[in-house]
Amino acid sequence: MNLKDKVVVITGGASGLGQATARYMVNEKGAKVALLDLNAEAGAETVAELGEESAIFCQTDVTSEESIDTAIAVIMDKFGAIHVDINAAGIPLPCKILDRDGVASSLAKYATVINVNLMGVFNVMAKCAEQMAKNEPDEKGERGVVVNVSSGAAFEGQIGQSAYSGSKAGVNGMNIPAARELGPLGIRVNSIAPGLFGTPMVKSFDQKVQDALIQMCEAPKRMGDMEEFAHTCAYLAENAYMNGRVIRLDAATVMQAR
Numbered sequence: 001m002n003l004k005d006k007v008v009v010i011t012g013g014a015s016g017l018g019q020a021t022a023r024y025m026v027n028e029k030g031a032k033v034a035l036l037d038l039n040a041e042a043g044a045e046t047v048a049e050l051g052e053e054s055a056i057f058c059q060t061d062v063t064s065e066e067s068i069d070t071a072i073a074v075i076m077d078k079f080g081a082i083h084v085d086i087n088a089a090g091i092p093l094p095c096k097i098l099d100r101d102g103v104a105s106s107l108a109k110y111a112t113v114i115n116v117n118l119m120g121v122f123n124v125m126a127k128c129a130e131q132m133a134k135n136e137p138d139e140k141g142e143r144g145v146v147v148n149v150s151s152g153a154a155f156e157g158q159i160g161q162s163a164y165s166g167s168k169a170g171v172n173g174m175n176i177p178a179a180r181e182l183g184p185l186g187i188r189v190n191s192i193a194p195g196l197f198g199t200p201m202v203k204s205f206d207q208k209v210q211d212a213l214i215q216m217c218e219a220p221k222r223m224g225d226m227e228e229f230a231h232t233c234a235y236l237a238e239n240a241y242m243n244g245r246v247i248r249l250d251a252a253t254v255m256q257a258r
């Protein structure tokens, strides 16, 4: 799909990988972006930077159907269509099965992570697909593209990542059934499993943890540049033959247990 003047919905678009992708889509591809995020202040700043012609912010909670319905109505009103949906909203909340005293984790903590990282992705993907299905197909028969953000932790989660890894493996698991179901409508679905990127989420980790994580990057031995992630989103949107797959974007990293 040619991204020029297309409408790209980006959850988590007020920070980190989502925000970098919004910048890339507007500045490099000439697309319009709709940023869906809880953080209203950062969302407004990002729109001011990108320009109101090209960007809109909707304060939303991806776990709420009502919240996403409202955002979709605002986007349709302003831009008239949705062509690409990039689901980058996520939380890294650690969740050990047993605490130091051997007490089982509360289910509520586990559910919080699954709710945002997995159910939130399904929620926004479904609502966007409903709108994409109404688009006129382009010359390759395409109506829309979904890019869901997974994680290397979906494959080699560290101790304490049972909830996070479970949520991200769920995102990867949805790829094929979603691609099969939406394919006949001209909508493709892929996911990206990033390794380590220096976003506010990762920068919030203790410096020792960050240093240890960089040591696990194989080559190049550094955090990923957020533009490298944004470029991969654009590639997935533009390449009409990419469907139902998970791209590991991680400098050959294999995470250790801790």
Ligand SMILES: NC(=O)c1ccc[n+]([C@@H]2O[C@H](COP(=O)([O-])OP(=O)(O)OC[C@H]3O[C@@H](n4cnc5c(N)ncnc54)[C@H](O)[C@@H]3O)[C@@H](O)[C@H]2O)c1
Residues within 6 Å of the ligand: 011, 012, 013, 014, 015, 016, 017, 018, 036, 037, 038, 039, 060, 061, 062, 063, 087, 088, 089, 090, 091, 092, 116, 120, 149, 150, 151, 152, 193, 194, 195, 196, 197, 198, 199, 200, 201, 202
């Ligand atoms: N940074 C990394 O190294 C890395 C690695 C693997 C996977 N990821 C994944 O990439 C995605 C983006 O991560 P990031 O590092 O840019 O994080 P980030 O914390 O910088 O950005 C995440 C954004 O999601 C928003 N958000 C959280 N919960 C939300 C909700 N319920 N509704 C709407 N918005 C919500 C936050 O407000 C924030 O702006 C996440 O899904 C994360 O799990 C990141």
